[in-house]
Amino acid sequence: MKKDILLLPGDGIGPEIIDSAVAILEAIAKKFKHEFTFKQHLIGGAAIDAASTPLPTETIAAAKKVDAVLLGAVGGPKWDQNPSHLRPERGLLAIRKALDLYANLRPVKGFEHLLDASPLKPDIINGSDLLIVRELTGGLYFGEPSQRSKDGQSVVDTLTYTRYEMERIIKKAFESAQLRKQKLTSVDKANVLESSKLWREIVDQQKPFYPDVEVNHMLVDAAAMKLITEPNSFDVIVTENMFGDILSDEASVLTGSLGMLPSASLAENGIGLYEPAHGSAPDIAGQGIANPIAMILSAAMMLRYSFKMDTEASNIEQAVEATINNGYYTADLKVKTGSLVTTKEMTNNILRN
Amino acid sequence: MKKDILLLPGDGIGPEIIDSAVAILEAIAKKFKHEFTFKQHLIGGAAIDAASTPLPTETIAAAKKVDAVLLGAVGGPKWDQNPSHLRPERGLLAIRKALDLYANLRPVKGFEHLLDASPLKPDIINGSDLLIVRELTGGLYFGEPSQRSKDGQSVVDTLTYTRYEMERIIKKAFESAQLRKQKLTSVDKANVLESSKLWREIVDQQKPFYPDVEVNHMLVDAAAMKLITEPNSFDVIVTENMFGDILSDEASVLTGSLGMLPSASLAENGIGLYEPAHGSAPDIAGQGIANPIAMILSAAMMLRYSFKMDTEASNIEQAVEATINNGYYTADLKVKTGSLVTTKEMTNNILRN
Numbered sequence: 255m256k257k258d259i260l261l262l263p264g265d266g267i268g269p270e271i272i273d274s275a276v277a278i279l280e281a282i283a284k285k286f287k288h289e290f291t292f293k294q295h296l297i298g299g300a301a302i303d304a305a306s307t308p309l310p311t312e313t314i315a316a317a318k319k320v321d322a323v324l325l326g327a328v329g330g331p332k333w334d335q336n337p338s339h340l341r342p343e344r345g346l347l348a349i350r351k352a353l354d355l356y357a358n359l360r361p362v363k364g365f366e367h368l369l370d371a372s373p374l375k376p377d378i379i380n381g382s383d384l385l386i387v388r389e390l391t392g393g394l395y396f397g398e399p400s401q402r403s404k405d406g407q408s409v410v411d412t413l414t415y416t417r418y419e420m421e422r423i424i425k426k427a428f429e430s431a432q433l434r435k436q437k438l439t440s441v442d443k444a445n446v447l448e449s450s451k452l453w454r455e456i457v458d459q460q461k462p463f464y465p466d467v468e469v470n471h472m473l474v475d476a477a478a479m480k481l482i483t484e485p486n487s488f489d490v491i492v493t494e495n496m497f498g499d500i501l502s503d504e505a506s507v508l509t510g511s512l513g514m515l516p517s518a519s520l521a522e523n524g525i526g527l528y529e530p531a532h533g534s535a536p537d538i539a540g541q542g543i544a545n546p547i548a549m550i551l552s553a554a555m556m557l558r559y560s561f562k563m564d565t566e567a568s569n570i571e572q573a574v575e576a577t578i579n580n581g582y583y584t585a586d587l588k589v590k591t592g593s594l595v596t597t598k599e600m601t602n603n604i605l606r607n
Numbered sequence: 608m609k610k611d612i613l614l615l616p617g618d619g620i621g622p623e624i625i626d627s628a629v630a631i632l633e634a635i636a637k638k639f640k641h642e643f644t645f646k647q648h649l650i651g652g653a654a655i656d657a658a659s660t661p662l663p664t665e666t667i668a669a670a671k672k673v674d675a676v677l678l679g680a681v682g683g684p685k686w687d688q689n690p691s692h693l694r695p696e697r698g699l700l701a702i703r704k705a706l707d708l709y710a711n712l713r714p715v716k717g718f719e720h721l722l723d724a725s726p727l728k729p730d731i732i733n734g735s736d737l738l739i740v741r742e743l744t745g746g747l748y749f750g751e752p753s754q755r756s757k758d759g760q761s762v763v764d765t766l767t768y769t770r771y772e773m774e775r776i777i778k779k780a781f782e783s784a785q786l787r788k789q790k791l792t793s794v795d796k797a798n799v800l801e802s803s804k805l806w807r808e809i810v811d812q813q814k815p816f817y818p819d820v821e822v823n824h825m826l827v828d829a830a831a832m833k834l835i836t837e838p839n840s841f842d843v844i845v846t847e848n849m850f851g852d853i854l855s856d857e858a859s860v861l862t863g864s865l866g867m868l869p870s871a872s873l874a875e876n877g878i879g880l881y882e883p884a885h886g887s888a889p890d891i892a893g894q895g896i897a898n899p900i901a902m903i904l905s906a907a908m909m910l911r912y913s914f915k916m917d918t919e920a921s922n923i924e925q926a927v928e929a930t931i932n933n934g935y936y937t938a939d940l941k942v943k944t945g946s947l948v949t950t951k952e953m954t955n956n957i958l959r960n
């Protein structure tokens with residue numbers, strides 16, 4: 255198959271780990287006789303420096319023409335004092351909205367070999383394998399009004415959702431649960447928020463269409479506790495944008511391998527943006543020591559979700575697992591034994607596997 | 608001293624643990640020659656059953672006349688299907704608003720002897736001792752509009768704050784940090800919310816007035832991670848209502864002793880409501896096996912914050928600690944050795960100490 259991929263390296267370690275993903279994808283193309291073409295554009299701090307905007311219109315135009323987007327990471331201290339429209343994260347928020355990337359999928363699964371690095375006790379974290387499905391284009395992130403009063407004495411942000419926006423993410427979550435362990439936990443704050451009540455109603459309305467999926471409702475505060483006390487009781491978690499932001503970051507540190515976690519952000523028309531769950535790590539940028547695995551696994555997610563190349567995706571995932579089991583690790587992983595390698599060496603080891 | 612205390616036992620294990628707190632307070636009164644008088648009123652499910660409202664006006668009137676309020680817990684499956692204005696939690700939200708209890712203080716500290724029960728590894732949890740200061744009467748909890756559109760196709764909730772509301776909670780947090788380890792972490796989502804930008808500004812404006820306090824800003828998603836990976840890096844955390852709800856529940860399970868954590872909700876005029884961080888535990892209600900310690904430590908917080916009885920409060924806290932160190936535990940605590948006791952036996956042991 256022929257596929258066009260847009261690369262958005264972004265800031266910090268972004269460019270280094272994007273290189274790793276491209277190397278892996280080229281190997282896959284060769285092995286499975288596909289043709290991947292890569293274009294590259296600007297986003298985040300890099301775009302601010304070059305074009306005075308965190309998301310140039312050329313980047314959006316290019317993203318709309320390709321089959322999928324790979325994003326490295328955005329942000330860094332250089333732009334931290336900028337006014338908000340000139341901050342790197344704005345590029346991320348803007349591309350989500352521009353491409354209508356409403357479904358953010360974040361799998362959290364530990365590597366057997368690395369569970370030592372988990373902050374949790376082994377009996378708590380063992381067997382955890384969950385997927386957070388976060389709504390990504392609604393809620394407090396984009397609701398209007400979002401402003402200070404004229405006299406500066408008060409401020410308002412707005413949490414809005416349409417029924418349609420809730421329905422599509424909830425359906426996506428049910429479908430994701432069907433492909434996994436058929437268990438869905440819907441997280442809301444229905445004892446306080448009107449939006450959560452509608453959310454809960456829609457989950458209950460959709461339930462009969464997925465009779466094989468076991469659903470339960472959980473309040474967001476209870477979910478924040480249970481992720482720590484019983485992470486292995488979850489399969490798929492679905493929630494709105496801000497709760498998803500908090501819970502998915504909370505979940506991302508449980509296994510001790512944040513540097514290994516990929517994510518996918520999907521639109522209804524099939525286009526997807528794939529990026530690591532971790533940030534741009536400006537402190538280690540340019541040193542060639544970043545962990546490329548979250549980026550590489552994000553590329554695998556792209557193959558699976560956007561290109562329906564299941565075998566190819568599994569091929570990458572197995573190569574990563576084998577490399578980890580061989581004892582190779584990068585500096586971010588708190589393991590005690592094995593061989594410490596650079597970004598390039600890690601990538602080459604994965605290529606060999 | 609003479610003090611009037613309002614008891615709101617509420618639902619589930621509420622009445623049992625309130626009895627324990629009263630027994631302890633009576634012993635303190637005797638020992639230190641104070642005079643505590645107790646009145647009792649309805650809240651939550653108990654009030655719904657007796658008076659068709661989760662917060663009768665008599666309860667509010669009584670609360671406004673006393674020196675402090677002790678609350679057991681509200682809620683239970685019996686009322687779970689009720690329409691929202693007839694749900695027990697509404698009583699809690701309404702009393703917070705009626706008494707203007709804007710500052711919720713939740714200390715999280717493990718008992719040396721019980722750290723085994725923590726889901727975290729010992730090297731991660733050891734030494735953790737933090738205080739969450741949560742704004743309790745603003746934000747998404749009370750903002751208007753909070754409703755569905757007429758056609759039912761969309762929904763809105765509103766996050767509002769006045770500068771004044773932010774200022775008073777932020778000052779309270781600075782003052783709390785001065786009394787502890789002089790470290791304040793202000794948590795917001797300033798890369799997305801306008802309200803968080805004002806919040807951050809006010810924190811920075813207040814900073815010069817507390818030169819002994821070291822302040823830093825942290826995004827809520829980062830805080831959700833760091834609570835797990837480095838809980839002992841925190842001293843005081845201050846944040847708005849919904850973020851505080853999520854983070855304080857997340858923090859409450861870290862030490863493995865949720866049944867031991869008290870909380871205080873304070874108004875500007877000095878009145879305070881004190882309640883355990885845990886819920887009404889309907890599954891074990893009426894069996895006399897509930898852990899009374901969070902309630903007893905809440906009473907100790909009342910002595911300290913509302914009555915300025917520091918010695919008396921420490922007396923209770925030391926008795927609790929001694930009892931735990933003697934190996935007594937209730938059924939909720941996942942410890943492996945010691946003597947399993949009932950609510951009454953635990954209370955009597957604490958009384959003896």
Ligand SMILES: CC(C)[C@H](C(=O)O)[C@@H](O)C(=O)O
Nearest residue numbers: 343344346347499798799828
């Ligand atoms: C950078 C920030 C705006 C963003 C968010 O809050 O969505 C990030 O935290 C994420 O989760 O992708």
Ligand SMILES: CC(C)[C@H](C(=O)O)[C@@H](O)C(=O)O
Nearest residue numbers: 445446475696697699700852
């Ligand atoms: C019962 C509920 C409305 C309440 C809240 O969200 O404030 C509770 O979770 C709490 O933290 O006291």
